[in-house]
Every structure is written in structure tokens, then in C-alpha cells.
Amino acid sequence: MSEISHILPLSKPKEGISRTGTWRLKKPVIDHSKCVKCMMCWLHCPESTIDVVESSDKFVEVNYDFCKGCGVCANVCPVKAISMVPEG
Amino acid sequence: MKLVVMHLTGNYAVAWAVKLSRVKVVSAYPITPQTTIVEKISEFVESGMMDAKIVRVESEHSALATVFGAASSGVRAFTATSSHGLMYMYEMVWWSAGARVPIVMAIVTRTIGAPWNIWSDHSDFMSQRDTGWLMMFAEHNQEVLDSVIQLFRISEDPRVYLPGMIALDAFILSHTTEPVDIPDQSLVDSFLPGRRQPYTFKSGDPITMGNLPSNPRDNMRMRWDVHKSLVAAKKVITEVDREWSKLTGRSYGGLIECYMCSDAKYFIIGAGAWVGDMREAVDMLRSEGYEVGLIKLRFVRPFPAEELAEVMRGGKGAIVFDRSVSAGSAGPLYLDTVAHLGALNVEVPVKNVIAGIAGVDVTYNDIASVVRSFIEEIESKGVVSNYVEWYFR
Numbered sequence: 001m002s003e004i005s006h007i008l009p010l011s012k013p014k015e016g017i018s019r020t021g022t023w024r025l026k027k028p029v030i031d032h033s034k035c036v037k038c039m040m041c042w043l044h045c046p047e048s049t050i051d052v053v054e055s056s057d058k059f060v061e062v063n064y065d066f067c068k069g070c071g072v073c074a075n076v077c078p079v080k081a082i083s084m085v086p087e088g
Numbered sequence: 089m090k091l092v093v094m095h096l097t098g099n100y101a102v103a104w105a106v107k108l109s110r111v112k113v114v115s116a117y118p119i120t121p122q123t124t125i126v127e128k129i130s131e132f133v134e135s136g137m138m139d140a141k142i143v144r145v146e147s148e149h150s151a152l153a154t155v156f157g158a159a160s161s162g163v164r165a166f167t168a169t170s171s172h173g174l175m176y177m178y179e180m181v182w183w184s185a186g187a188r189v190p191i192v193m194a195i196v197t198r199t200i201g202a203p204w205n206i207w208s209d210h211s212d213f214m215s216q217r218d219t220g221w222l223m224m225f226a227e228h229n230q231e232v233l234d235s236v237i238q239l240f241r242i243s244e245d246p247r248v249y250l251p252g253m254i255a256l257d258a259f260i261l262s263h264t265t266e267p268v269d270i271p272d273q274s275l276v277d278s279f280l281p282g283r284r285q286p287y288t289f290k291s292g293d294p295i296t297m298g299n300l301p302s303n304p305r306d307n308m309r310m311r312w313d314v315h316k317s318l319v320a321a322k323k324v325i326t327e328v329d330r331e332w333s334k335l336t337g338r339s340y341g342g343l344i345e346c347y348m349c350s351d352a353k354y355f356i357i358g359a360g361a362w363v364g365d366m367r368e369a370v371d372m373l374r375s376e377g378y379e380v381g382l383i384k385l386r387f388v389r390p391f392p393a394e395e396l397a398e399v400m401r402g403g404k405g406a407i408v409f410d411r412s413v414s415a416g417s418a419g420p421l422y423l424d425t426v427a428h429l430g431a432l433n434v435e436v437p438v439k440n441v442i443a444g445i446a447g448v449d450v451t452y453n454d455i456a457s458v459v460r461s462f463i464e465e466i467e468s469k470g471v472v473s474n475y476v477e478w479y480f481r
Contacts, residue, residue, distance in 0.1 A: 004246045006286055007306070007313040008188055011299045 016066065020047070024069030026084040032058050034081035041073035041082060096268040098261030101229040102194045102254075103128035104268075105236035106166050107138045108276040109192075113158035113165040115143040115151045119173040120206050121258040122196045126168060148173040152180035152193070159189045160297070162288040164240060166191070170258065171198035171212045178216075184251050185220030185314060187297050188286050190243035191251035192236060193221075197360070197411075198258045199446045207447020208258035210360060210412040214388075214420045220314040222252030222321060223389040225359040229266040231340055232256050237276055238328050244284045248321045250314065257361035258447070275335055318390045325387060343392035345384040348374060349399050352381025354463055355406040355436075356455065357396075357425060359385040362411070362444065368452035369459065378463055385421060393428030400429065403436045405466045407459060411444045418442075418476045439472045443479040454481055 030041075037059050042050045049067040050060055062073075074082040096104065102125045106114065114133075116126040132138035143158075145151045151167050159165040169177060174195060184191055195216075199209045217223060222242060226232040232254070239252040256262055287295065301307045326342035333339035348370050349355070356366050363384045373380045383399060383406075385392065400406060410419020417423065422440035429436065441458055444450040458479060465472065 006188060006249055006317065007309045008286055009186060009298050009301070009307075009310055010287060011296045013294050013296060 019065050020068050021063075021065045024064075024067060024087055026069045026071065026086055027064070028062055028067065028069070028071065028073050028082050029085050030058070030060060030062065031081045031083070034079050035059060036079050036081075038078060040076045040078060044072050044076045046070065046072060090272070092270045092272070093267045094270055095265045096229055096233070097124065097263050097265050098226070098229045098232050098256045099124040099196065099263065100128050101233040101268050102168065102236055102256070103132065104270055105233045106192075107132050108271065108273060109164060109166075109237055109240045109280055110277075111138075111140055111166045112163035113141050113143065113155065114167065115145055115154035115158070115165075116167045116169065117145055117148045117151050117173060119148070119170050121198060121262045122168045122170040122173065122194070124263070125194060125196070129166075148177040149180055152177045152184065152191075155191055155193075156180060156184045156187070156189055159184075159191050159285070160187070160289050162283060162285065162290075164283055166193070168194040168196065170196045171200050171206075174212045174216065175200065181216055181219045181221065183298070186310065188249045188314075189251060190240075190249060190285050192239050192243060193251065193253045194236065195253050195255045196258050196262045197255050205446050206258065208260055208361075208411075209445045209447060210255065210410070211445075213253070213255040214412040216253065217389055217420060220250060220311075220318065221389065222248070222250055222318065222387070223255070224252070224387045225255045225363075225385065226261065227361060227363045227384065229261055229264075229268050230338065232261060233268055233270070234332060234336070234338055234340070237271075237280065238332055241280055241328050242321060242324050244281075245321075245324045246284060246286075248317050248324055249286045250317055250321070255360060260361040269336070271336060279332065279335055322390050322392070322395075325390075340386055341384075343385075343387045343390070344395050344399070345386055346399055347382040347384070349381035349383065351379060353379040353404040354459070354466075355381050355383050355400055355403055356409065356459060357383045357385065357406055357421065358409040359388060359421060360411060362409070362450055362455075365450065365452040366409070366455055369455035372452065372456050373459060376460075378460070380459060380463075388421065388424070391424050391428065393424075393432065396425065397429055397432040397434045400436050401434050405462065405472075406436055406438045407441055407462050408438060409441050409443060409455070413442050413445065422476070437466060437472050438475075440476045441479050442476065448481065450479075450481070454479070
């Protein structure tokens with residue numbers, strides 16, 4: 001039987017086109033010296049803009065191209081390592 | 089071949105076929121007259137005769153969503169419903185066809201309210217005809233069992249990759265016992281290959297199904313592909329019927345089955361359990377000298393247009409019996425039949441008889457009397473005066 005290809009409603013996830021970081025009024029800034037690597041910020045970020053980079057000293061980094069500045073990460077951080085700093 | 093014959097209701101025949109097809113996930117919500125299908129499957133699972141997971145849900149919408157989810161992740165999955173349950177499921181019926189996920193669903197046909205009524209007509213089933221599912225009818229309980237197994241095979245064929253539903257008439261089949269041959273598990277295993285589907289959701293390989301297309305043209309092409317695949321399914325259906333016949337000795341003709349058609353001038357066209365009564369009517373009319381044949385529509389999606397045209401070309405007239413109606417127009421089987429015959433230049437007068445709605449009993453005597461007056465009208469006047477007739481006994 002020859003290969004049959006159908007037109008399927010599938011897509012692969014990739015980084016978005018819209019830079020939603022420009023919407024931000026306050027910016028989360030991480031104090032890496034306080035971070036306990038619990039990954040609560042990574043888990044709770046509604047936009048998946050917190051990347052865990054295990055090999056890096058920083059461990060967690062915010063992707064500011066897409067972070068909308070909602071502050072959920074700062075709120076859930078158990079050691080208050082994230083502060084919301086007004087933009088610009 | 090060793091015959092293992094058991095006395096099964098139509099619903100138990102479905103359950104046996106699901107077990108033989110090695111279905112892994114079943115989810116359903118109880119509704120008369122479907123319920124005993126899933127009750128029987130639950131017994132199989134509970135007693136260890138069947139290795140499957142039964143997922144209890146709070147509605148039919150969730151039942152099909154569950155089955156769709158299970159099937160998307162790579163297992164054979166099954167559900168069954170009737171009437172209002174199918175209405176409640178309607179959104180997911182479209183969604184699973186658009187997603188191209190092979191699923192099999194049994195519809196124990198039951199009329200739709202208001203008023204409340206549990207008896208058989210085809211209103212629930214026929215209302216699904218635009219969804220993109222394979223749609224077939226069974227005439228008797230052996231055909232129910234054989235067809236459920238065949239439908240898994242057709243649905244999972246790479247040329248098709250669409251879900252399929254099979255209609256069995258409430259009570260007339262669903263709760264009536266008939267002798268049914270249960271094929272050997274090894275025979276079914278040889279007929280049904282391992283699960284095939286166009287994509288599978290797996291952890292570690294994220295894909296999204298059903299996102300907004302960036303261009304509606306892509307969306308239109310997806311719908312076109314559903315249509316093309318249903319048309320392509322005709323060949324698959326015929327092949328599958330032939331192969332099943334080699335294994336079991338039982339053939340149902342694939343898309344349509346003809347009875348006494350070769351020399352017939354007039355045709356009775358119907359689908360579902362009352363095709364059995366139509367056979368009796370043909371025998372009776374033949375003994376009276378009428379040149380009548382019967383065309384059983386086994387599949388209504390894909391619609392067997394060319395197959396009907398081939399049989400009916402040169403005929404003098406036909407009656408399509410519909411057990412549902414597109415209110416304000418005519419019976420759905422009739423509408424499909426006349427549209428395609430007309431386009432294929434088959435110039436045969438076709439009459440529509442709407443009967444058996446809401447479970448009104450229709451006997452072979454009724455069918456024969458309708459056919460007799462139709463033939464007499466054509467022979468004497470050459471035209472059909474009342475082309476959509478509501479038949480009340």
C-alpha cells in the first residue's frame with residue numbers, strides 16, 4: 001500500500017510571534033542568591049516564560065520577550081527572591 | 089471452520105464484537121436502549137474475560153471526549169449511545185471526525201423527543217450524516233457483530249482514518265435474541281491488524297490538535313480531505329467485506345446488498361432492521377407476479393451513489409423507505425438517492441415513503457401494500473402523484 005497523506009489539523013509548539021513582553025508594567029527581577037531552586041515560579045508562570053537552565057548558575061531565567069509582568073512568580077516564591085520592579 | 093453459535097441480543101452482539109476487537113478503553117453514559125451494551129462489556133471486564141478500562145462519566149459529551157482522548161493516545165476505543173445521548177454528544181462527533189481519530193460507536197436508534205419515547209426510528213442516527221463519520225446500518229444481529237469488527241478495520245485503514253458509527257434498531261435488534269456465530273479470537277486477530285492511526289499523542293513529542301489555522305483555506309482543505317477519505321472508503325468497504333466473507337463465509341455486499349434485483353423493474357430501497365421485512369415483502373410480491381427487487385443501503389456515508397445507479401439504470405420505479413424525516417423537505421435517504429440518481433442520469437421515478445417514525449410498527453404486509461399501489465400508479469398513469477407520502481397504518 002502506498003503512503004497516504006491526509007491533511008491533518010496538527011501543529012507543533014514553537015515560540016510565539018507576538019512579543020507580549022511589551023505589555024509589561026512591572027518586571028520580575030530574580031535575586032539568584034536567595035533562590036532555593038524549588039521551581040515554583042516555573043510551575044506557576046501562566047505564559048511559560050520562566051526557563052529552567054540547570055547547567056547555569058542562575059538556574060531560573062525570565063524570558064522578557066514574552067513575560068507580561070503579571071507577578072504570579074513573585075507571589076508564589078517561598079523565599080521572596082523575586083521582586084516586581086516598575087518598567088522604564 | 090467451527091461455528092460457535094450463541095443466542096444474543098443485538099446489544100450483546102455489539103459487546104462481543106467489541107471484546108473480539110480487543111478494545112482497550114470504553115466510556116459511555118447509560119441511556120435506553122443502549123445501556124445493555126456497556127453493561128455486558130462491564131461484565132466481560134469485571135470477570136477478566138476482557139482487558140479494558142471502563143471510564144465512567146457524567147454525560148455523553150464526556151463519554152465521546154474520553155473515548156476520543158484514549159483513541160488519540162493510541163488505543164482502540166469504543167462508545168455507544170442513543171437518541172438524546174447522541175444529541176448531547178453532537179459537538180464531539182464533529183470534533184473527532186475533524187481530528188481524524190479512528191473510533192467506533194454503536195447507535196441503538198431511538199426517536200428524539202418531544203415527547204419522550206424510547207422506540208426505534210432513525211432520526212438520531214440520520215441527523216449525524218454531515219459530520220464526516222462512516223455511517224452504516226445493520227439488518228440483523230449477526231450483521232451487527234460482523235460489522236462492528238469490520239468498522240474498526242475500515243476506520244483504521246490509512247486510506248480512511250475516520251471514526252465510524254453503526255446503527256441498530258432499538259428493541260427490534262437491540263433487545264431481540266437471535267442465533268449469532270461468534271468468530272474465533274484468532275480469526276478476528278488475523279482480520280484486525282494492530283491499531284493504526286494518523287498520529288498519536290505521546291509525552292516527549294508535543295503536538296497540538298485543532299489549533300486555529302493561520303489560513304482558513306487550510307481548514308477547508310481539511311474538510312475536503314474528510315470528504316475525499318469517505319469517498320475513498322468505498323473501495324476499503326468492498327475489500328473488507330470480501331475478506332470477511334473469505335474468513336467466515338458471510339458477505340453483506342459491502343456498500344449495498346441486492347435481493348432479487350437482477351431482473352427487477354421496481355426497487356424497494358431501505359436501511360436498518362426493517363430490510364428483513366422488505367425481503368418478506370419482495371417474496372410476497374414476486375409470488376403475485378410483481379417484478380420487484382430490494383436494495384439494502386448498508387452504508388449511508390459514504391453514500392453508494394454509483395452502486396445504486398448501476399443497479400437501477402433501466403428500472404421503471406423505486407420507493408425509498410425512510411424511518412426519519414428532514415422535516416419540511418423529505419426523508420434523508422430519499423434526498424440522497426434522488427440527488428445522485430438525477431446527477432448520474434438515471435431516469436427512474438422515485439417515491440419517498442416516510443414510515444415507522446417514533447416506533448410505529450411496520451410489517452411486510454404494509455410494505456407490500458405500499459409497493460403494490462405505487463406500481464399500479466406508475467403502470468396506469470406513468471407518474472408518481474404523491475412523491476413524499478407519510479404512511480400511517
